[in-house]
Amino acid sequence: GLRIGNLLKETGQVTYDPGFANTASLSSAITYIDGDEGILRYRGYDIAELTEKSTFVEVSYLLIYGELPTPQQLAEFDGRLREHTLLHEDMRRFFQAFPYDAHPMPMVSSAIAAMSTFYQDSLSITDEAQIDISTARLLAKMPTIAAFAHRHAEGVPVVFPDNNLGLVENFLRVNFGFPSEKYEVDPLALKALDQLFILHADHEQNCSTSTVRLVGSSQANMYQSISAGIHALAGPLHGGANSAVLEMLEEIQASDDGPKKFMERVKNKEDGVRLMGFGHRVYKNYDPRATIIKKTADEVLEKLGGNDEMLQLAKDLEEIALADDYFVERKLYPNVDFYTGLIYKALGFPTNMFTVLFAVGRLPGWIAQWREGVKDAETRIGRPRQIYTGAPQRLYTPAEDR
Numbered sequence: 001g002l003r004i005g006n007l008l009k010e011t012g013q014v015t016y017d018p019g020f021a022n023t024a025s026l027s028s029a030i031t032y033i034d035g036d037e038g039i040l041r042y043r044g045y046d047i048a049e050l051t052e053k054s055t056f057v058e059v060s061y062l063l064i065y066g067e068l069p070t071p072q073q074l075a076e077f078d079g080r081l082r083e084h085t086l087l088h089e090d091m092r093r094f095f096q097a098f099p100y101d102a103h104p105m106p107m108v109s110s111a112i113a114a115m116s117t118f119y120q121d122s123l124s125i126t127d128e129a130q131i132d133i134s135t136a137r138l139l140a141k142m143p144t145i146a147a148f149a150h151r152h153a154e155g156v157p158v159v160f161p162d163n164n165l166g167l168v169e170n171f172l173r174v175n176f177g178f179p180s181e182k183y184e185v186d187p188l189a190l191k192a193l194d195q196l197f198i199l200h201a202d203h204e205q206n207c208s209t210s211t212v213r214l215v216g217s218s219q220a221n222m223y224q225s226i227s228a229g230i231h232a233l234a235g236p237l238h239g240g241a242n243s244a245v246l247e248m249l250e251e252i253q254a255s256d257d258g259p260k261k262f263m264e265r266v267k268n269k270e271d272g273v274r275l276m277g278f279g280h281r282v283y284k285n286y287d288p289r290a291t292i293i294k295k296t297a298d299e300v301l302e303k304l305g306g307n308d309e310m311l312q313l314a315k316d317l318e319e320i321a322l323a324d325d326y327f328v329e330r331k332l333y334p335n336v337d338f339y340t341g342l343i344y345k346a347l348g349f350p351t352n353m354f355t356v357l358f359a360v361g362r363l364p365g366w367i368a369q370w371r372e373g374v375k376d377a378e379t380r381i382g383r384p385r386q387i388y389t390g391a392p393q394r395l396y397t398p399a400e401d402r
């Protein structure tokens with residue numbers, strides 16, 4: 001890379017790069033993406049191998065601490081997460097105050113921001129022990145917070161975590177009351193969700209992660225920085241795309257148009273309609289995560305009885321797109337979100353929880369990135385420049401003369 005910051009400062013020039021499409025603002029040892037080849041690696045390990053052989057908790061450790069844990073390190077890490085799943089009782093009351101029909105994403109980001117008021121003993125950005133405690137607290141409490149938001153919106157009482165269960169199993173329990181005398185966790189549901197969390201765990205400097213690092217560059221604490229990242233993830237062009245895909249599929253099913261007519265509307269850019277779940281700023285090839293998810297969607301929907309017609313519709317849209325010049329020329333392929341919603345739906349989650357599920361999965365990546373940022377001697381407060389296009393200097397006009 002070319003380090004041009006100081007050079008441009010000396011010459012009074014700035015680079016103009018909307019959306020930072022071509023600007024590296026930091027160096028990182030966490031995640032590697034080759035968008036042309038469709039490669040994604042965490043700390044050097046290929047995503048396909050991690051989803052097949054690892055677990056979400058192990059991958060979280062890998063992202064945050066840089067190496068795969070020994071069995072003892074993993075047991076200690078997992079044990080620490082099990083200790084921290086409960087929320088302060090006053091925090092639980094927060095959820096009662098939110099309007100029941102509100103979207104769960106702002107409930108989750110508010111609760112994460114509030115952690116910096118409840119856990120003031122872990123706000124340091126330099127003390128390693130405190131950083132480890134805030135790491136464990138965030139990872140362990142996020143599933144509880146997400147489920148409390150879900151159950152509040154459903155109008156049903158919260159379920160408390162059971163610390164005999166691992167993180168992902170507990171997540172299903174706090175959302176749905178599993179396991180109980182009536183319900184058992186289906187091993188396929190558990191495996192699918194674990195896999196989806198691994199696939200979402202980090203993706204270098206995307207919009208939400210850049211937000212976490214930008215906020216962190218001002219030395220804001222981990223809770224505040226990650227709360228800001230959750231807001232960034234909520235937008236439909238980022239994490240919000242997974243629920244937008246399902247809404248799009250429902251809309252096509254409800255109309256008489258069918259997939260071909262819908263695709264014509266997309267190509268003609270009618271009302272700005274896009275094929276949600278397609279395209280990516282970095283991948284100009286099949287998103288490697290989408291390949292894995294498509295297979296999981298097949299398995300989950302077959303076993304747990306999801307909406308097969310909807311899966312078929314998604315596959316039809318993909319087939320049309322991959323053979324169409326509009327999509328081929330622009331290198332638009334399915335991204336991670338094209339098939340995830342179908343799996344989440346089959347697992348029983350309502351559509352407005354899909355982006356929250358993305359946030360639960362992305363959390364270890366945000367934590368790893370925040371930690372890397374505060375430790376990096378090269379980190380300076382993020383402060384992009386602009387090209388000013390407003391009025392030239394003018395004199396103030398008194399109100400009566402306007």
Ligand code: ACO
Pocket residue numbers: 236237238239241266273274275276277278279280281282330332335336337
């Ligand atoms: N459907 C139809 N056309 C598209 C799509 C799409 N999904 N995505 C991009 N295009 C077209 C654009 O209209 C543009 O066409 P033009 O050259 O004729 O103007 C061209 O492809 C380039 O698109 P940009 O918007 O410039 O690409 P950018 O890199 O800025 O955006 C993004 C990437 C936001 C992901 C975009 O592809 C998109 O909106 N996709 C749909 C939303 C989505 O699935 N988001 C999830 C992203 S992945 C994630 O966050 C996990």
